[in-house]
Amino acid sequence: xxxxxxxxxxxxxxxxxxxxxxxxxxxxxxxxxxxxxxxxxxxxxxxxxxxxxxxxxxxxxxxxxxxxxxxxxxxxxxxxxxxxxxxxxxxxxxxxxxxxxxxxxxxxxxxxxxxxxxxxxxxxxxxxxxxxxxxxxxxxxxxxxxxxxxxxxxxxxxxxxxxxxxxxxxxxxxxxxxxxxxxxxxxxxxxxxxxxxxxxxxxxxxxxxxxxxxxxxxxxxxxxxxxxxxxxxxxxxxxxxxxxxxxxxxxxxxxxxxxxxxxxxxxxxxxxxxxxxxxxxxxxxxxxxxxxxxxxxxxxxxxxxxxxxxxxxxxxxxxxxxxxxxxxxxxxxxxxxxxxxx
Amino acid sequence: xxxxxxxxxxxxxxxxxxxxxxxxxxxxxxxxxxxxxxxxxxxxxxxxxxxxxxxxxxxxxxxxxxxxxxxxxxxxxxxxxxxxxxxxxxxxxxxxxxxxxxxxxxxxxxxxxxxxxxxxxxxxxxxxxxxxxxxxxxxxxxxxxxxxxxxxxxxxxxxxxxxxxxxxxxxxxxxxxxxxxxxxxxxxxxxxxxxxxxxxxxxxxxxxxxxxxxxxxxxxxxxxxxxxxxxxxxxxxxxxxxxxxxxxxxxxxxxxxxxxxxxxxxxxxxxxxxxxxxxxxxxxxxxxxxxxxxxxxxxxxxxxxxxxxxxxxxxxxxxxxxxxxxxxxxxxxxxxxxxxxx
DNA sequence: TACAACCATGATAGCGCTAACATGATAGCG
DNA sequence: CGCTATCATGTTAGCGCTATCATGGTTGTA
Numbered sequence: 178x179x180x181x182x183x184x185x186x187x188x189x190x191x192x193x194x195x196x197x198x199x200x201x202x203x204x205x206x207x208x209x210x211x212x213x214x215x216x217x218x219x220x221x222x223x224x225x226x227x228x229x230x231x232x233x234x235x236x237x238x239x240x241x242x243x244x245x246x247x248x249x250x251x252x253x254x255x256x257x258x259x260x261x262x263x264x265x266x267x268x269x270x271x272x273x274x275x276x277x278x279x280x281x282x283x284x285x286x287x288x289x290x291x292x293x294x295x296x297x298x299x300x301x302x303x304x305x306x307x308x309x310x311x312x313x314x315x316x317x318x319x320x321x322x323x324x325x326x327x328x329x330x331x332x333x334x335x336x337x338x339x340x341x342x343x344x345x346x347x348x349x350x351x352x353x354x355x356x357x358x359x360x361x362x363x364x365x366x367x368x369x370x371x372x373x374x375x376x377x378x379x380x381x382x383x384x385x386x387x388x389x390x391x392x393x394x395x396x397x398x399x400x401x402x403x404x405x406x407x408x409x410x411x412x413x414x415x416x417x418x419x420x421x422x423x424x425x426x427x428x429x430x431x432x433x434x435x436x437x438x439x440x441x442x443x444x445x446x447x448x449x450x451x452x453x454x455x456x457x458x459x460x461x462x463x464x465x466x467x468x469x470x471x472x473x474x475x476x477x478x479x480x481x482x483x484x485x486x487x488x489x490x491x492x493x494x495x496x497x498x499x500x501x502x503x504x505x506x507x508x509x510x511x512x513x514x515x516x517x518x519x
Numbered sequence: 520x521x522x523x524x525x526x527x528x529x530x531x532x533x534x535x536x537x538x539x540x541x542x543x544x545x546x547x548x549x550x551x552x553x554x555x556x557x558x559x560x561x562x563x564x565x566x567x568x569x570x571x572x573x574x575x576x577x578x579x580x581x582x583x584x585x586x587x588x589x590x591x592x593x594x595x596x597x598x599x600x601x602x603x604x605x606x607x608x609x610x611x612x613x614x615x616x617x618x619x620x621x622x623x624x625x626x627x628x629x630x631x632x633x634x635x636x637x638x639x640x641x642x643x644x645x646x647x648x649x650x651x652x653x654x655x656x657x658x659x660x661x662x663x664x665x666x667x668x669x670x671x672x673x674x675x676x677x678x679x680x681x682x683x684x685x686x687x688x689x690x691x692x693x694x695x696x697x698x699x700x701x702x703x704x705x706x707x708x709x710x711x712x713x714x715x716x717x718x719x720x721x722x723x724x725x726x727x728x729x730x731x732x733x734x735x736x737x738x739x740x741x742x743x744x745x746x747x748x749x750x751x752x753x754x755x756x757x758x759x760x761x762x763x764x765x766x767x768x769x770x771x772x773x774x775x776x777x778x779x780x781x782x783x784x785x786x787x788x789x790x791x792x793x794x795x796x797x798x799x800x801x802x803x804x805x806x807x808x809x810x811x812x813x814x815x816x817x818x819x820x821x822x823x824x825x826x827x828x829x830x831x832x833x834x835x836x837x838x839x840x841x842x843x844x845x846x847x848x849x850x851x852x853x854x855x856x857x858x859x860x861x
Numbered sequence: 862t863a864c865a866a867c868c869a870t871g872a873t874a875g876c877g878c879t880a881a882c883a884t885g886a887t888a889g890c891g
Numbered sequence: 892c893g894c895t896a897t898c899a900t901g902t903t904a905g906c907g908c909t910a911t912c913a914t915g916g917t918t919g920t921a
Contacts, residue, residue, distance in 0.1 A: 192670075195907060206871050211909060221869060238667075241647035242593065243907035245584045246876050261613045271603045274630055283644065286628050288616055302625065305583035328534075328578075411812045444812045467809060470753045470786045537877060548901050553879060563899060585877035588906050868917075875910085883902070889895085 194235040202231040214239065245307055254493070255303035257287045257296060257313040259379070265463060265482055266314060269336060272486020273312060280494055282309065291379040293319040300325055310493045316340045317381065332496040336489045338382055339508055345496070346506045347489040351382045354478050354511050355389025358432055358460055361476070363397060365519050367430035367458060370394060371402050373417045373442075374434030375409040383434035386462060390432055406438075414441020418449075430458035430519065436465040436477055443471060443518060458519040464512070474516030485509050536577040544573040556581065587649055596835070597645035599629045599638060599655040601721070607805060607824055608656060611678060614828020615654060622836055624651065633721040635661040642667055652835045658682045659723065674838045678831045680724055681850055687838070688848045689831040693724045696820050696853050697731025700774055700802055703818070705739060707861050709772035709800060712736060713744050715759045715784075716776030717751040725776035728804060732774055748780075756783020760791075772800035772861065778807040778819055785813060785860060800861040806854070816858030827851050 200210035205224060213220045213228035220228075231237070245251035254277050258266040274284055285306060287299035297319050303311060304325065310332040318326075326333055326343055333344040338351050362370050372391070377384040391401035404421055406413050417438055421431055433439035439461030446453050453459055453473055461468060464479025488507055496502055542552035547566060555562045555570035562570075573579070587593040596619050600608040616626055627648060629641035639661050645653065646667065652674040660668075668675055668685055675686040680693050704712050714733070719726040733743035746763055748755050759780055763773055775781035781803030788795050795801055795815055803810060806821025830849055838844055 196909095197907075207907090208872085208909070209870055212870085215909085219869080224869080236667075236670075238643055238646050240588075240649070240907050241644070242584055242587045242649050243876090244909070246582075246588050246878085247907075247909040249876065249910095251584060261609060261616060267603060267609055274603060274628070278630065283648075284628055286616070286626055288620065301580055302583070304580050306625075307582070307584050325578075325580075411808050415812070440809075441812060444814070448814060466753050467782075470757070470783060471813075472786070472790060538879095539877080549877090550879070550902085551900055554900085557879085561899080566899080582877050585906090586879070588908085589877075589879040591880095591906065862921100864920085866917100866919075869915095871912105871914075873910105873912085876908090877906105879904105879906085881902105881904090884900085886897100886899080888897075891892105891894095 193240075194237045196237070196239070199228065199231045199235055199237045202235060203227040215244075249307060250309055251307045252282045253285050253303075253306050253308040254282045254490075255285045255287065255300070255306075255308040255311040255313075257289060257299050257303075257311070259289045259291045259314055261288055264465065265480075268482035269314070269486040269489075272483040272488075273490045274486070276487045276490030276494070282494075291376075293317070293322065297322040297325070304329060309497055310334065312336060312489060312493065315382070316342060316346075318343075332493050334489050334493050336485055338385065339506060342506065344505065345489075345492055345502070347485055347492065347509060348507075349480055349485075349509050349511050351385035352389035352392075354462065354480075355386030355391075356393045357389075357511070357513055358386075358462070358476075358478060359390040359393035359401075361513060361515070362430045362432060362458065362460065362519060363393065365430070365454075365458060367519075368399060369425065369427050369429045370399065370432060371404060371421050371425055371428045371430070372432045372434070373404045373406065373414075373421060373438060375406040375413055375417075375438065377405055377434070380409075380434065383462075386434065409435065410437055411441035411444070414438035414443075415445035418442040418445050428457065430454075430460070433459065433461045436461035436463040436468050436475060439475055439477065439518075440465070440467055440471065443473075443475060454517065454519050460519050464514055468516065469514070473518045475514075476516040476519040477514050479512045479514050481509050481511075535582075536579045538579070538581070541570065541573045541577055541579045544577060545569040557586075591649060592651060593649045594624045595627050595645075595648050595650040596624045596832075597627045597629065597642070597648075597650040597653040597655075599631060599641050599645075599653070601631045601633045601656055603630055606807065607822075610824035611656070611828040611831075614825040614830075615832045616828070618829045618832030618836070624836075633718075635659070635664065639664040639667070646671065651839055652676065654678060654831060654835065657724070658684060658688075660685075674835050676831050676835050678827055680727065681848060684848065686847065687831075687834055687844070689827055689834065689851060690849075691822055691827075691851050691853050693727035694731035694734075696804065696822075697728030697733075697774075698735045699731075699853070699855055700728075700804070700818075700820060701732040701735035701743075703855060703857070704772045704774060704800065704802065704861060705735065707772070707796075707800060710741060711767065711769050711771045712741065713746060713763050713767055713770045713773045714776070715746045715748065715756075715763060715773055715780060717748040717755055717759075717780065719747055719776070722751075722776065725804075728776065751777065752779055753783035753786070756780035756785075757787035760784035760787050770799065772796075772802070775801065775803045778803035778805040778810045778817060781817055781819065781860075782807075782809055782813065785815075785817060796859065796861050802861050806856055810858065811856070815860045817856075818858045818861040819856050821854045821856050823851050823853075 197207045200207045210228050213225040289295040312334040314337050335342045335346050338348045372387050374383045394401040443459050461477040464477050468475030468477050539549045542549045552570050555567040631637040654676045656679050677684045677688050680690045714729050716725045736743040785801050803819040806819050810817030810819050
């Protein structure tokens with residue numbers, strides 16, 4: 178009775194209507210329905226209206242997995258960052274996200290936890306998803322990762338710092354930022370200047386800032402002592418201050434690797450009754466809002482993080498759209514914010 | 520000469536080796552190679568070794584898109600939040616991310632910008648990716664979105680607040696949190712208590728806290744005036760303080776909707792020379808680290824955000840693995856942190 | 862009127878993988 | 892020793908969509 182075929186193997190993924198069913202309902206072929214949805218200009222306006230009506234009526238949701246397989250490209254953008262606990266990366270992701278999402282791209286977020294092996298794993302996975310592009314924080318990758326990416330023909334964008342990039346690169350010069358702050362501290366008359374950072378091995382961009390800082394001090398004939406903490410955050414900043422005063426009683430200025438540390442130290446200095454900047458100057462890096470709300474306001478360097486994400490995304494999109502890329506590298510710069518803490 | 524078939528239509532996605540090629544290199548069939556990679560226990564150990572060797576040698580990267588299409592399931596978890604600018608969601612995402620990633624799931628992150636239409640769009644897109652589950656912040660959705668999800672047979676997890684959920688639910692009782700803080704302020708002897716929040720229409724969880732707050736005050740026969748700001752952040756907190764003092768000169772305590780506002784106000788009070796808590800008490804919500812580093816420490820309510828993410832992810836994973844779910848709903852609670860600001 | 866150029870649509874053949882079923886070999890058992 | 896149970900592997904047929912080529916109709920042009 179039933180019109181059922183012998184059908185030895187049935188395997189429908191779900192009860193969701195398929196494009197074919199939409200096409201039948203609209204009285205066109207599947208490919209026309211496909212075009213009506215994805216390349217509207219290739220289809221007669223009236224035909225398209227019929228297809229859209231059928232889509233609406235059947236509650237059709239396109240199977241993007243099938244579409245990606247057939248077209249060998251997804252609208253995924255792989256984004257790899259070393260940490261989600263750090264505002265800095267979050268703001269870059271925000272910039273990327275709003276720009277990519279507006280163009281219909283979907284971000285695949287990966288977190289390496291500062292582990293290059295993990296990065297390699299993530300890259301492998303993301304390649305398996307036929308991502309349209311890869312955005313990764315930083316220029317340092319494992320050899321395996323480089324090899325994998327070398328054979329990949331899609332745009333690769335490295336953000337955060339500038340240097341010898343695999344493909345596209347948007348960032349800022351951290352060494353120069355370190356120099357800039359060191360010069361500022363020298364101008365303020367400081368001669369006993371300490372740098373305090375956390376895990377500079379992982380947070381190697383902070384390490385680059387230290388190098389710039391050190392370069393400037395040593396050129397002036399000064400020492401550039403370093404205290405390295407084993408973790409970051411406000412608490413660590415407070416602890417770092419204590420340690421700094423113990424080990425370098427004569428210190429007149431501390432250049433912290435970031436605003437979290439600097440803010441923690443500054444607030445702790447207030448509790449200890451240390452007058453900032455008269456007895457001790459404190460500087461940070463990042464330009465977080467909190468630094469401009471405490472008294473004295475924190476001297477720091479502001480990096481345009483969200484803009485960095487937006488610019489990176491725009492450049493990737495330009496490339497994906499086949500437009501000419503003028504420059505592979507963009508320096509987003511930074512801005513010295515002089516507060517009352519130095 | 521060439522062994523080329525007549526091949527009317529060729530369409531290889533890339534030069535990447537395919538599973539079939541790996542299988543040939545290992546001298547097995549494609550399905551065996553597939554099993555060697557995805558169901559190792561179903562394949563003889565020696566065979567598997569040969570396959571893995573071939574994978575290594577050819578630099579094979581599995582095409583996850585094809586795999587998902589064939590198996591009608593991806594290892595994607597859709598995560599929808601209203602904003603990335605708010606630490607609160609970031610920390611929940613962190614908890615989700617670490618837990619899901621450890622089990623081999625990939626998060627698809629969507630940002631609604633507090634727009635339920637946008638949420639609907641995101642849900643549609645994510646369904647199209649055959650996600651294994653959906654995690655969304657909050658219980659409020661558009662009707663279209665509810666309809667779409669009603670016909671979906673995968674786990675749905677709503678996080679942040681508790682209430683009548685679609686499926687699974689992990690969160691805390693914001694009304695009770697508002698009550699809790701109001702009671703604390705009453706205990707401290709305050710009778711002129713003001714609530715200051717931002718965009719309570721969007722941030723309706725803050726609205727729930729206000730309702731709890733108001734309930735307690737009104738039960739005591741007190742008024743519960745509200746000032747609503749048009750944006751959040753430290754600046755807004757400072758501005759909120761100014762406005763509060765203008766409109767309610769006799770206010771003795773301000774209950775801010777979150778720590779950003781409260782911290783901004785507290786730091787601004789210091790600049791204005793207002794003694795906290797003697798002249799004015801200030802309370803917040805969230806339990807951000809900065810609140811415990813300023814002087815006086817901020818009285819606030821800490822919510823276990825990262826834990827909320829971890830728990831939500833674990834529960835979803837339990838469900839996906841077919842294990843029994845004891846309870847659909849989990850209250851992660853909150854903790855009143857009494858600082859010196861009240 | 863003949864020809865090219867374009868437009869709208871369709872038939873076909875995959876994309877790379879895995880579910881479902883099938884098969885043959887080996888082990889277990891009375 | 893014949894029977895079933897288990898294991899290891901293979902064959903087949905899709906998953907739902909789109910690239911490619913083909914086709915027929917319409918318009919423009921000399």
